[in-house]
Structures are given as structure tokens and as C-alpha cells.
Amino acid sequence: MHTPAVPDTLTAFAEAKLADLEAQSLRRRLTPTRRIDGLWVERGGRRLLSFSCNDYLNLSHHPAVKAAAAGAIGAHGVGAGASRLVTGDTPLFAELEARLAALKGHEAACVFGSGYLANSGIIPTVLRPGDLILVDELAHACIWAGAQLSGAKVAAFRHNDMADLAAQLAAHRAAAAHALVATDGVFSMDGDLAPLDAISALARAHDAWLLVDDAHGLGVVGASGRGSAALFPGAKVDLAMGTLSKALGGYGAYVCASGPVIDLVRTRARSFIYTTGLPPANVAGAIAALDIIAAEPERVAAPLARARRFTRALNLAEAQSAVVPIVLGEAARTLAAARALEDQGFLAVAIRPPTVPAGTARLRVAFTAGHSEDQVDRLAEAVRPLMAAA
Numbered sequence: 501m502h503t504p505a506v507p508d509t510l511t512a513f514a515e516a517k518l519a520d521l522e523a524q525s526l527r528r529r530l531t532p533t534r535r536i537d538g539l540w541v542e543r544g545g546r547r548l549l550s551f552s553c554n555d556y557l558n559l560s561h562h563p564a565v566k567a568a569a570a571g572a573i574g575a576h577g578v579g580a581g582a583s584r585l586v587t588g589d590t591p592l593f594a595e596l597e598a599r600l601a602a603l604k605g606h607e608a609a610c611v612f613g614s615g616y617l618a619n620s621g622i623i624p625t626v627l628r629p630g631d632l633i634l635v636d637e638l639a640h641a642c643i644w645a646g647a648q649l650s651g652a653k654v655a656a657f658r659h660n661d662m663a664d665l666a667a668q669l670a671a672h673r674a675a676a677a678h679a680l681v682a683t684d685g686v687f688s689m690d691g692d693l694a695p696l697d698a699i700s701a702l703a704r705a706h707d708a709w710l711l712v713d714d715a716h717g718l719g720v721v722g723a724s725g726r727g728s729a730a731l732f733p734g735a736k737v738d739l740a741m742g743t744l745s746k747a748l749g750g751y752g753a754y755v756c757a758s759g760p761v762i763d764l765v766r767t768r769a770r771s772f773i774y775t776t777g778l779p780p781a782n783v784a785g786a787i788a789a790l791d792i793i794a795a796e797p798e799r800v801a802a803p804l805a806r807a808r809r810f811t812r813a814l815n816l817a818e819a820q821s822a823v824v825p826i827v828l829g830e831a832a833r834t835l836a837a838a839r840a841l842e843d844q845g846f847l848a849v850a851i852r853p854p855t856v857p858a859g860t861a862r863l864r865v866a867f868t869a870g871h872s873e874d875q876v877d878r879l880a881e882a883v884r885p886l887m888a889a890a
């Protein structure tokens with residue numbers, strides 16, 4: 501090992517960048533966090549009640565899900581061994597994909613390694629240069645990544661603004677061979693719903709396809725936890741994407757669509773072809789999680805009920821999902837608020853730009869089935885003074 505006396509240019513570049521980000525309260529740091537169960541975490545020697553996990557149904561630590569994952573390790577080993585198209589397609593995938601397709605009401609499903617991989621692969625599978633993609637401005641980063649990778653013309657429409665979407669379709673659709681509208685079903689940092697009936701109607705009127713990323717909808721909203729499209733029965737979603745990593749408690753993602761679309765995805769999506777299949781334990785865990793979702797409607801209903809109790813207590817707009825944003829504005833103020841909550845035993849992580857637009861740093865509070873009403877009330881009392889102090 502030798503340490504150069506003068507940093508090389510790359511290291512100097514990184515140091516300058518970090519100093520700049522630090523000055524804007526935008527530097528990010530990892531905090532080792534031991535998740536004790538689906539609710540409590542240990543950080544820096546302290547036990548905190550988490551309102552920052554996306555484990556909405558607390559299935560990451562559910563005995564039946566853990567047993568299914570452990571059983572799959574015993575039967576199939578810890579890794580897939582190769583891409584699913586080579587030897588990595590454990591038979592568990594077919595079972596999981598059939599279950600997901602049935603739950604979402606589509607012909608077929610394809611499971612990916614993660615949500616980020618899914619959107620990075622699906623969008624370039626259906627779009628190429630000369631095509632058009634219109635994306636809600638608050639849609640998840642991996643939709644933007646997929647849009648960029650496709651080479652299609654990318655345009656943002658204002659958040660949930662149907663007049664703007666209509667105007668953009670009118671302006672750009674005719675020049676494109678194919679068009680796709682892409683949105684989150686439940687917005688990850690705001691917890692609100694996309695008006696999928698209106699979006700779907702506009703997309704159809706302009707012969708555009710519709711992709712909905714329902715990472716935060718599955719298992720939480722819609723009848724039987726089917727997700728946000730179930731709240732808008734008239735909506736036609738061509739590509740129903742979601743993840744296994746939030747309410748299902750594990751890791752991985754899926755897209756549901758017609759049989760031919762899924763066959764095309766399996767044949768052409770680069771983030772499906774050129775990557776190792778999910779470990780069998782994740783696939784088995786997701787199947788067990790779906791079993792629990794089907795068997796326990798009270799569990800599925802609980803996160804939204806907790807979130808609504810919280811928004812009522814603080815006079816906020818009624819929660820539409822398990823996610824409630826408490827927008828505080830500046831990053832520094834939001835970090836201070838998160839620290840104040842931590843001192844009272846609550847973990848509610850500050851979310852800063854560029855994850856959210858500048859000036860809208862926030863505490864993002866996520867409710868789970870395991871939070872008691874008393875815990876929700878105590879969090880509300882702790883948050884109240886932080887909202888008032890400017």
C-alpha cells in the first residue's frame with residue numbers, strides 16, 4: 501500500500517464534490533441499522549421505532565416468510581447460479597409469476613432482480629429512438645433511467661396534471677412512432693395516487709401505452725392489496741410493474757402484461773438477460789408473502805388505517821397510502837427535525853433533494869400493519885411541534 505502525498509485528480513475531484521454537497525446539507529451517509537423485527541431498529545446503540553421502512557406488512561421478519569426462504573435455501577442453494585435464461589430459472593419463478601399475474605389480473609408476469617432493474621429494462625424493450633415517453637415529474641428515478649436508456653424523446657408532465665398530459669400528448673404524439681405514458685401508482689415520496697382512470701383514458705385516446713409502477717401500492721391499496729389500478733376499474737394498464745421489496749418484505753420486482761409482451765420482455769430486456777436470476781430464497785419468500793396477503797385482509801388494511809389516523813391527528817390531507825410526507829422545506833431544518841424525533845425514540849428519516857424537488861425536503865413517514873394506534877398517536881404528538889417551528 502502506498503498513499504500518495506498529493507491526491508490524484510479523481511480523488512481531488514471527489515473531495516471537492518463532497519465538500520460542496522456537505523455545504524448544501526446534501527451529502528449522504530450510510531448509518532448501520534439493525535432491523536430487529538418489522539418495526540424496531542437499532543442504530544448507534546439506540547432502539548428506535550421505525551417509521552421509515554417500506555416493510556408495510558412487516559413481512560420481512562414474518563415467521564412463515566422466513567421459513568419459506570430458509571426452506572428454499574435448503575432445497576435450491578443461496579444463488580441462482582446464472583441468468584434465468586441460462587440455468588437460473590428455478591421452478592419457483594413460474595409459480596411466483598403465475599401468482600402475480602392472477603393477483604394483478606394480467607395474462608402473464610416476469611420477475612426481475614429489482615425494481616430499478618425492471619424499469620431500466622422494460623422501457624427500452626418497448627421504446628426506441630423515434631418514440632415518445634411522457635413521465636409524471638415525480639415518478640421514481642428508475643423510470644427516468646429506463647426512459648433515458650430507451651433513446652426515445654423524454655418529456656415530463658406536471659404531477660398528476662391531466663391538462664398538461666393532454667397538452668403534451670397533443671403536441672408530441674403525432675411525431676412519434678410509439679408512445680408510452682409512465683407514472684407511479686402510489687408516489688413514493690408523497691404517498692398520493694395517480695388518477696389512473698384519467699391517465700388511461702388520455703393514453704388510449706392518443707394511442708399511447710401505459711406503464712404504472714406500483715411499488716408502494718401492492719399489498720397496501722386496492723381490494724385484496726391488488727394495488728392502485730384496482731381503485732380505478734376503468735383504467736387499462738399495459739405494463740403493471742411493482743416490487744417484491746416493499747409490502748412483500750423481500751427483494752425483486754415484476755411486470756405484468758399480456759403473454760406476448762412478457763415473452764418480448766424475456767427475450768429483449770437487457771436487465772433481465774444479462775443479470776443473474778434472483779436467489780431462490782427471495783422467490784420463495786415472495787410466494788409466502790402473497791399467501792399471507794391473501795389470507796389476512798386485516799393486515800392489508802392496517803397501514804392505510806394507521807396513516808389516516810395520523811393525518812387526522814395532524815390535520816393533514818387524508819392519507820391515500822401508507823406514506824405520509826411532512827414537507828418542511830430546507831434540508832437542514834428537515835435533518836434537525838429527524839434528529840429531534842430520534843431523540844424521542846422515533847426513526848423518521850429526512851428525505852432531501854435530489855430525491856425530492858429542491859425546497860421540499862421532508863420527513864417521509866411510512867406506516868405498517870404492526871404499528872399500534874398508541875404508537876401512531878405518540879408520533880403525531882412528537883411531530884406536531886416540528887411542523888409549527890419555522
Ligand SMILES: *Cc1c(COP(=O)(O)O)cnc(C)c1O
Pocket residue numbers: 613614615616617640642684688713714715716743744745751752753
Ligand atoms: C423502491 C422503488 C423502486 C425500486 O425498487 P427496488 O426493488 O428497490 O429497486 C421503483 N419504483 C418505485 C416507485 C419505488 O418506490
